[in-house]
Amino acid sequence: MATLDQLARGAVGQLDEWVHLAMDRTVRLAVTGLNQSGKTVFTTALVHHLLHALDGANLPFFQVVAEGRLQGTRIMLQPDMDVPAFRYDSYLRALLGAKPAWPVTTDALSEIRLALRFRPAGMVSRRITPSATLYLDIIDYPGEWLLDLPMLRLSFEEWSAQTLQRCEEEPRLSLSQEWRARLAETDLAQPAREEPIRLLGESYTRFLLACKEAKVGLSFLQPGRFTIPGDFRGAPLLMFSPVPPPGHQGNPPGSLREELEKRFESYKKWVIDTFFSRYFTSFDRQIVLLDLLSAMNRGPGAFADRQMALEAILQGFRYGQANLLTRLFKPRIDKLLFAVTKADFVAANQHANLERLLRQMVARPANDAAFAGVEIKTQALASLRCTRTVVREHDGRRLSFVQGIPKGRDKETLLFPGEIPETIPDPNEWDANRFHFLEFEPRRPPDAETATPPHIRLDHALEFLLGDKLR
Amino acid sequence: MSRWVPPVELPPESFSPRQKPAAPPPAQLPVSPGQEEGCDEEDVHDTPAGPGPGKRGFGPGRWILFSLILLFIAVLVEDAVGFLAAQYRLHPSLGISFGLLLFVLTGALLTAVVREWRSLRSVRAQDELRLRLERLAREDAFGQARGVLEAAGERYRERPEMNNALLAYRAAFRDHLGDRELVTLFSDVAMRPLDQAALRVVGRHAAGAALSAVLSPVAMLDALLFLWRNLRMIHEIARIYGLRPGFAGSCVLVRQMAEGMVVVGATELLTHTAADLLGDTLAGAALASAGQAATNALFTARIGLRAINQCRPVPFPPSRLPGLREIRKELQGALPTHQ
Ligand SMILES: Nc1nc2c(ncn2[C@@H]2O[C@H](COP(=O)(O)OP(=O)(O)OP(=O)(O)O)[C@@H](O)[C@H]2O)c(=O)[nH]1
Numbered sequence: 072m073a074t075l076d077q078l079a080r081g082a083v084g085q086l087d088e089w090v091h092l093a094m095d096r097t098v099r100l101a102v103t104g105l106n107q108s109g110k111t112v113f114t115t116a117l118v119h120h121l122l123h124a125l126d127g128a129n130l131p132f133f134q135v136v137a138e139g140r141l142q143g144t145r146i147m148l149q150p151d152m153d154v155p156a157f158r159y160d161s162y163l164r165a166l167l168g169a170k171p172a173w174p175v176t177t178d179a180l181s182e183i184r185l186a187l188r189f190r191p192a193g194m195v196s197r198r199i200t201p202s203a204t205l206y207l208d209i210i211d212y213p214g215e216w217l218l219d220l221p222m223l224r225l226s227f228e229e230w231s232a233q234t235l236q237r238c239e240e241e242p243r244l245s246l247s248q249e250w251r252a253r254l255a256e257t258d259l260a261q262p263a264r265e266e267p268i269r270l271l272g273e274s275y276t277r278f279l280l281a282c283k284e285a286k287v288g289l290s291f292l293q294p295g296r297f298t299i300p301g302d303f304r305g306a307p308l309l310m311f312s313p314v315p316p317p318g319h320q321g322n323p324p325g326s327l328r329e330e331l332e333k334r335f336e337s338y339k340k341w342v343i344d345t346f347f348s349r350y351f352t353s354f355d356r357q358i359v360l361l362d363l364l365s366a367m368n369r370g371p372g373a374f375a376d377r378q379m380a381l382e383a384i385l386q387g388f389r390y391g392q393a394n395l396l397t398r399l400f401k402p403r404i405d406k407l408l409f410a411v412t413k414a415d416f417v418a419a420n421q422h423a424n425l426e427r428l429l430r431q432m433v434a435r436p437a438n439d440a441a442f443a444g445v446e447i448k449t450q451a452l453a454s455l456r457c458t459r460t461v462v463r464e465h466d467g468r469r470l471s472f473v474q475g476i477p478k479g480r481d482k483e484t485l486l487f488p489g490e491i492p493e494t495i496p497d498p499n500e501w502d503a504n505r506f507h508f509l510e511f512e513p514r515r516p517p518d519a520e521t522a523t524p525p526h527i528r529l530d531h532a533l534e535f536l537l538g539d540k541l542r
Numbered sequence: 543m544s545r546w547v548p549p550v551e552l553p554p555e556s557f558s559p560r561q562k563p564a565a566p567p568p569a570q571l572p573v574s575p576g577q578e579e580g581c582d583e584e585d586v587h588d589t590p591a592g593p594g595p596g597k598r599g600f601g602p603g604r605w606i607l608f609s610l611i612l613l614f615i616a617v618l619v620e621d622a623v624g625f626l627a628a629q630y631r632l633h634p635s636l637g638i639s640f641g642l643l644l645f646v647l648t649g650a651l652l653t654a655v656v657r658e659w660r661s662l663r664s665v666r667a668q669d670e671l672r673l674r675l676e677r678l679a680r681e682d683a684f685g686q687a688r689g690v691l692e693a694a695g696e697r698y699r700e701r702p703e704m705n706n707a708l709l710a711y712r713a714a715f716r717d718h719l720g721d722r723e724l725v726t727l728f729s730d731v732a733m734r735p736l737d738q739a740a741l742r743v744v745g746r747h748a749a750g751a752a753l754s755a756v757l758s759p760v761a762m763l764d765a766l767l768f769l770w771r772n773l774r775m776i777h778e779i780a781r782i783y784g785l786r787p788g789f790a791g792s793c794v795l796v797r798q799m800a801e802g803m804v805v806v807g808a809t810e811l812l813t814h815t816a817a818d819l820l821g822d823t824l825a826g827a828a829l830a831s832a833g834q835a836a837t838n839a840l841f842t843a844r845i846g847l848r849a850i851n852q853c854r855p856v857p858f859p860p861s862r863l864p865g866l867r868e869i870r871k872e873l874q875g876a877l878p879t880h881q
């Protein structure tokens with residue numbers, strides 16, 4: 072009968088609450104994303120809005136704030152002594168200063184810990200602890216390093232073959248000319264010597280850097296440390312290059328080819344394995360940031376490259392599947408948010424389509440994760456909103472423009488950057504001037520409603536990622 | 543076939559600042575449904591979104607139901623007659639005066655029920671606005687909800703308790719929010735004072751229902767009291783929101799009330815039997831009536847929560863449906879506690 076049922080359900084609810092209370096309330100949030108996807112800005116904005124959550128109505132969809140239960144947030148001393156601190160204040164000063172500027176690209180790992188004090192919502196918890204604390208740990212790192220993850224599963228030969236295959240198409244084909252020429256003239260069977268290896272390695276690194284240039288904008292660039300070395304700068308394990316298959320020569324001991332392979336294996340062991348097993352094993356929640364719009368700007372090639380990179384990375388996160396990597400990623404992550412960043416590049420009425428595109432892009436990894444019992448969400452967000460939407464007649468059409476100051480200029484402009492399609496356009500529909508998304512200066516719109524900088528759906532992201540831990 | 547609009551960038555001279563762009567909402571907005579871009583007046587007269595009135599099968603099913611109801615009423619009457627007969631056996635004058643009293647009470651209660659029903663009908667029924675909002679809450683649209691919600695808020699302009707909530711909603715408004723998000727925001731922020739008042743009403747009536755269950759000696763009176771109290775509660779909730787449930791919503795509520803009446807009547811009957819079996823011990827009677835009070839209260843609370851959902855101008859987002867948890871405080875005071 073209904074009565075009994077309800078009583079029983081009430082009892083179970085209370086039990087739940089007890090269990091929850093008994094657990095340590097710490098959340099480690101993985102902010103994942105390729106280079107320039109907006110990780111640093113996201114982390115800075117998230118910290119800023121949490122610190123100022125009580126100052127105004129800027130997080131209406133973050134329940135703990137909306138219900139008035141958040142009592143305050145502080146930056147804490149960080150748990151790991153040997154990890155640099157995330158420079159929140161200097162990023163923030165740069166972003167909100169007199170001459171606002173975006174953070175420079177991240178070249179090392181850093182970490183921040185926040186403490187959120189709140190009043191629990193449940194009856195039981197309220198009686199036991201009138202206020203509770205949630206610790207939130209976030210690390211920030213160069214997005215390039217994430218691409219090392221798929222290398223873990225590959226042997227030197229497999230990896231070389233894949234990399235060389237990618238070079239058979241433009242734009243890699245022409246960019247890799249110099250490196251491939253050097254590869255062709257190097258005798259890989261000769262006894263290993265430092266100089267030819269260095270020349271090869273440097274040439275390969277130059278190729279990677281050229282692919283990364285803004286106007287090319289490729290993402291699938293391995294190994295990640297070749298472009299952002301971190302504290303391995305100059306070490307031999309950052310000096311190698313993929314090579315063509317050995318053919319009849321084989322792989323004689325002591326040869327140059329063998330030395331290259333040894334370096335590849337040490338890279339996997341000392342760089343990748345160490346990095347991921349140290350920092351990526353203990354995450355509870357993950358947000359994957361995607362800069363879909365800049366990718367669309369650069370055309371079908373760069374777009375496909377980015378999707379490939381994303382899938383390769385997320386395969387590494389194969390939640391709950393028994394492969395080599397589950398050792399690294401014990402499937403502890405129980406919530407996964409995919410977010411298109413920089414949603415303020417387009418007018419607000421296009422966000423729904425943006426989210427649709429995102430859903431298609433991540434359909435496969437999202438499926439895998441959902442199957443493993445991970446809760447999934449997709450959304451569009453802007454950590455720092457730099458534009459506003461303006462509706463205008465143009466050529467007899469009503470169009471939604473964005474108004475803001477484009478990067479490198481000092482005057483506002485009105486931009487209709489093109490319509491976000493509902494599905495990923497196939498390459499022949501992808502006219503060169505179909506999209507024209509501009510980057511903007513971090514200038515707050517003059518009519519911003521609140522004291523804290525405006526954002527788009529940061530509160531939705533917070534609610535999804537942390538909401539249940541703040542009940 | 544791709545008919546996309548090419549990107550355009552207008553030079554700075556082309557927009558004069560005095561041409562006010564899609565501005566943030568001023569503190570007081572005129573009612574302007576559909577002032578936003580892309581707001582084509584769509585046909586909103588499609589099927590109501592609320593849960594249907596729970597289709598019962600026609601034919602034999604209906605007959606069975608009908609006869610069950612008759613049977614139930616008959617049992618209630620029989621219980622009343624039995625009660626009177628017992629009194630009569632004690633003393634004829636006792637029987638007669640109880641009979642009269644019961645007759646008058648039944649008549650009074652029936653009148654009260656009818657009156658309550660009539661006055662409920664006088665509150666304006668749920669309307670197009672709600673249907674539109676229900677639909678917006680389900681879809682991925684953009685730019686239509688703002689005007690509709692402003693119109694919904696406009697209804698409560700005369701209500702001082704709503705001022706702060708409406709201001710808070712406007713402060714939280716952002717022009718990038720999609721329609722579904724806006725409906726959620728409105729439902730969360732602007733409706734809060736009304737929801738709280740309505741939940742208090744439900745709690746109060748649930749507590750009252752518990753009390754009257756303990757007092758009334760006859761199942762028939764209990765069932766009638768239950769009906770009257772629930773109608774009254776729905777009426778009060780409707781007045782708080784300024785809207786009564788529409789057709790579909792009323793059907794759901796009526797069905798729930800019927801269900802509740804049966805259970806309440808039946809528990810009362812069972813209580814009598816239990817008391818007979820246990821012998822008229824004080825402990826037995828207390829236990830039985832405590833159970834009955836709880837049943838009454840829970841059923842009333844459930845109907846009240848349902849009524850809130852049906853009377854609100856904005857539907858609750860599925861995750862925010864209030865439950866018994868929300869009126870626990872009021873209930874706890876009302877239910878007899880026994881360790
Ligand atoms: N308009 C707008 N631009 C943004 C936003 N977030 C990031 N950007 C742009 O994206 C660029 C990269 O952002 P970062 O946060 O530095 O990206 P990252 O992922 O930390 O990049 P790496 O450190 O190189 O891996 C910035 O310089 C901005 O131009 C946003 O919310 N709105």
Ligand SMILES: [Mg+2]
Nearest residue numbers: 110111176177
């Ligand atoms: Mg960074």
